[in-house]
Amino acid sequence: MSSSARRVHGVHLREAVEGDAAAIGRVRHASWQVAYSGLMPADYLAGLSVDGFVLSARRMLHDRAVRRMSVFVAEVGGVVVGFASVGPSRDSGPREQPDVGELHAIYLDPAIWRLGIGRRLQEMALQRLRDEGYREATLWVLATNTASRAFYEHTGWRHDGGVSGFEAGAEVLDETRYRRTL
Numbered sequence: 001m002s003s004s005a006r007r008v009h010g011v012h013l014r015e016a017v018e019g020d021a022a023a024i025g026r027v028r029h030a031s032w033q034v035a036y037s038g039l040m041p042a043d044y045l046a047g048l049s050v051d052g053f054v055l056s057a058r059r060m061l062h063d064r065a066v067r068r069m070s071v072f073v074a075e076v077g078g079v080v081v082g083f084a085s086v087g088p089s090r091d092s093g094p095r096e097q098p099d100v101g102e103l104h105a106i107y108l109d110p111a112i113w114r115l116g117i118g119r120r121l122q123e124m125a126l127q128r129l130r131d132e133g134y135r136e137a138t139l140w141v142l143a144t145n146t147a148s149r150a151f152y153e154h155t156g157w158r159h160d161g162g163v164s165g166f167e168a169g170a171e172v173l174d175e176t177r178y179r180r181t182l
Contacts, residue, residue, distance in 0.1 A: 023080035025054030
C-alpha cells in the first residue's frame with residue numbers, strides 16, 4: 001500500500017496545554033532535521049537541540065495569551081505527533097492589518113508525513129483564525145522548501161510576492177510568503 005493510501009486511525013486533535021511542551025519540542029526538532037536537510041547549513045542543523053526546541057515551546061505555550069496565539073496538537077495513540085500555531089500576522093501591527101492572521105508554524109513527526117494529519121491540523125488552526133474574525137491568513141516558508149510549498153499550494157495557499165530572510169547561522173536563507181482567503 002502506498003504511503004498516500006495509508007490511513008491513520010485514532011488521530012485526536014486538540015488545543016495544546018503547557019504539559020505538551022516537551023512533545024512539541026521533540027516533534028519540531030525531528031521535523032527540522034528531516035525537512036531542512038540540504039536546505040539549511042548542516043552545521044546549523046547539527047547545532048540545534050531538542051532541549052532548545054522544548055524551551056521555545058514552553059515560552060510559546062506560556063505566552064500564547066499575551067501574543068494572542070492558539071496552539072493545537074495532533075495525537076496518535078496518545079502521543080503528540082504534530083502541532084500548529086496561529087495568531088495575528090507578524091508582518092505588521094494589528095492596526096495595519098486587523099483582518100490578517102498567520103499560520104506561525106505547523107510541524108509533524110516525519111514518520112507520519114503524507115497521511116492527511118497535517119491537512120487536518122492546518123484546517124483546525126485556520127478555523128480558529130476564522131472564528132476570531134480574520135479574513136485572510138499568511139505564512140512564511142523557505143523558498144527552497146519545495147515539499148512544504150507543494151503542500152501549501154495543494155491546500156489553497158498562493159505565493160503573494162512577499163520575501164524575507166531567515167538567519168541560519170552565518171547564512172541568510174530566502175523565505176517567501178504565502179496567503180489565502182479564509
